[in-house]
Amino acid sequence: MPRKQTTKTPPRRPDSDRAHSSTVEDYLERILELINTKGYARVVDIAESLQISQASVTNMVQKLDAEGLLNYERYRGMILTTAGQTLALNITRRHQLLTDFLGLLGLEDNVIYRDVEGMEHHISAPTVRAIEALTEQLKRQPALLERVRTAAQQ
Ligand code: CO
Numbered sequence: 226m227p228r229k230q231t232t233k234t235p236p237r238r239p240d241s242d243r244a245h246s247s248t249v250e251d252y253l254e255r256i257l258e259l260i261n262t263k264g265y266a267r268v269v270d271i272a273e274s275l276q277i278s279q280a281s282v283t284n285m286v287q288k289l290d291a292e293g294l295l296n297y298e299r300y301r302g303m304i305l306t307t308a309g310q311t312l313a314l315n316i317t318r319r320h321q322l323l324t325d326f327l328g329l330l331g332l333e334d335n336v337i338y339r340d341v342e343g344m345e346h347h348i349s350a351p352t353v354r355a356i357e358a359l360t361e362q363l364k365r366q367p368a369l370l371e372r373v374r375t376a377a378q379q
Pocket of ligand 1: 254320341342345
């Protein structure tokens with residue numbers, strides 16, 4: 226029997242207009258972090274940091290190069306293009322904001338890190354701004370923050 230055709234359009238996902246996958250964002254985040262801490266990012270460092278094989282990293286880096294997000298030269302390493310740097314800074318900013326926010330709530334570091342690594346790829350710009358505003362308000366109202374932290378631990 227043929228499957229019944231659905232006429233309803235599915236609700237639009239808030240991040241459906243995002244052009245890049247979580248994997249691409251993770252690579253750019255890690256490459257920027259390596260460049261900021263070591264001054265350069267090599268395939269071997271990325272492989273170690275993301276716990277994947279150097280062959281997979283090379284494939285991905287070549288793909289990112291083809292997409293104009295970085296310039297890669299074998300044996301020489303890579304630099305982020307302006308587009309790649311913009312994306313990397315964006316994901317890094319989301320990572321920091323979410324880490325800051327969940328930290329305020331008193332959650333444990335390992336929980337925060339795991340959750341942030343997932344959440345950072347899936348929240349839309351309006352949600353980022355809302356969490357930013359909430360974080361700001363909580364920092365200004367220690368009594369309220371204390372009540373929230375206490376309630377969260379129950
Ligand atoms: Co992250």
